[in-house]
Amino acid sequence: MNILINSLKQNRKKIITFSAASIFYTLFLLYVWTLFSDTFGDILNLFPKQLQIIAGFGDDLSTAGFLNGEFMHLIGPIIVGAFGITLGSSIIASEEENKTIDQFLALSISRNRYYIEKYSSLIVLILLLCSVIGLTLQLGVIIYEINLDLINIFYGSLGLFIFGITCGSISFLFGAIFAKSSSAAIIGSGIAILGYVLDSVYKTVNSLSFVKYASLHYYYNNNGVIVNGFDIRHFLVLTMIIILSFIIGLLIFNKRDIKS
C-alpha cells in the first residue's frame, strides 16, 4: 500500500486544483440554473432541435436535464477526462522519465505490485474527484433549494467516474508502453476528443451513425447518464476498455526494459 499512498501524496496538488475548479464551476452552474430554470424550455427552443441534441440537451426540462447538457455532456467530461489523462499519462511514465523508478524496482518488489498500486492510485484519485463533484451537486441542491434527486447525482458522478477511469486507463496504458508522459497524454487526449467529435458527427449525419461505436463519449453519455443512469451495454463496453487497458499495460510493463 505504500506505493499507492505515496502516489496519492505526490498527486495531492492535482486533486486539490481539479477539485477546486469542479466545486467552483458546479456551484456557479447551479446558481445560473436558479436564475432561468423557469424559462429553460423557452430558451432551449430558440435553438434548432439538431443543435440541442448535439449540445446534449433532450426533452427533459428538469435540473437533471439541464445538467445533462450543460455539465455532463462537455464540461464534466473535460474536467474528469483531463484529470484522468493527466494522471494516467504521468503516474508511471514520468517516474521513468525522471529516472526515480530505478531505485524502487531494484528493491525486492515486483513490477506487478508497482503497477497495480500505481493504477489503484489513479482510481482512488478519480473517485475522489467525482465524489467531490457529487457532493458539490448535493451541496448546491441544499444551498439553492433546487429539485435534483440523489439518484441523479449518483448516476452523474458514476458516469463521470467511469469516463475518467476510461480516459485515465488508456493514458496509463500508453504511459506504460512508451514510458513517455507527453506521448501518453497526447494519445489519451486524442482518443477523448475524437470520441466527442464522432459523437457530434453521428448525431448530425445519419449515414455516419456507425462512427458512434468508436466514440468513448457515445458509450459514456448517449443515454443521458445523469437522467437515466447507465445503459448496461455501454457500461460494459467502457469496463472492457478499462480492463483491457489495465491488463495490456501490465503485460507490457512486465516484459519491457525500464528506460535508462
Added chain:
Amino acid sequence: MIKVENLEKKYGDFTALNKISFEVSEGTIHGLLGENGAGKTTTMRCLLNLTYPDSGSMWISSQRVTKKNFKIRKDVSYLAGDFRPYENFTPLQYFNYVLSLEKNNSTLYKDLSKRFKLDINKKIKELSKGNKQKVGIIQAFMKDSNLLILDEPTSGLDPNYQREFRELIFEEKAKGKTILLSSHDLLEISNCCDFVTIMKEGNVIASQSKNDIEKKSLRLIKVRFSKLPEIKDLEKNKFIKNFSINNNQISFMISGEMDDFVKFISNYKVLDIETESSNLSDTLMEYF
C-alpha cells in the same frame, strides 16, 4: 556471489553486451572498469532486472536471476549511476519510503547521514549534486544488504567524501559483504577493488585480481637526463611501450615490473624523475 554467463543484450544493431561472462566472489570488492558505453551499467541493470538480457544467465547467491524472482533482491542494494530521488522529498522522507517498501526497520541511515554530514530534513531539490549523491550512497548502505551494486558511486562527491566512501566500503567488506562497483576512474578502482573486470564495447576484456591488472597497466614516467639515451637503445627494450622526447626529458610508458626500467635508466645520469598513473585508455590499450 554473482555469476554472469554469456550475457547478451542488443538494442537494434547495437550490441550493448556481447555474451559476457565473469564471476564476483563473496566478500570481495569487485570493480567493473570501462569507458562510457562499455556495458557496465547495462550489466548491473540486467542483474537487477531493470533491463532484460536477450540471452545468457545470471546468478546471485546461487539463485538464478529471472523476471519473476524479484525476492532475490531482498538482500541486494543498488545505487543507480544517474541516481534521481524524489526532489520534493527530504532525505529522511525518502529513506523512510524506500525502507517501507521492503518493510525494513533499519535506522542505519541516521548514522550514515551523520557520517556524511547530510542534512536529512532539507528538501532534496535544495541539495547540491554532491549531497544528492550522498542520499544515493546512504540509501544503498542503509539496507544492510549482503550485496551492494553501485554504479559510479563517487560521481559528484568531493575528495573528502570519496575517501569516506572508500572507508565505508572497506568496513562493509570487513563484515563479509560483497560489493560490485563500476567506474571509469582507474584510480578509484585501484584504490578500492580486489578484483577487476575490464569492459570495452560490450565485451569483457579481462577479469582478474587487481594485482594482475596492475602488472599489465602502463605507468607514465618522465625522466630528465643530463644526456639522452640513444633512440635505438630505447626501442630495443620491450617494457618501454611508448616514449616521447622533449628537450632532455623523455616521457616513458612502461608496462610490467619496474625493476627492468630502473636498471635501464641507471646506465644514464638522471637529473629528475616524475611518475604518475596512466589514464584508463592507456591501461586498456594493454588489453587489445
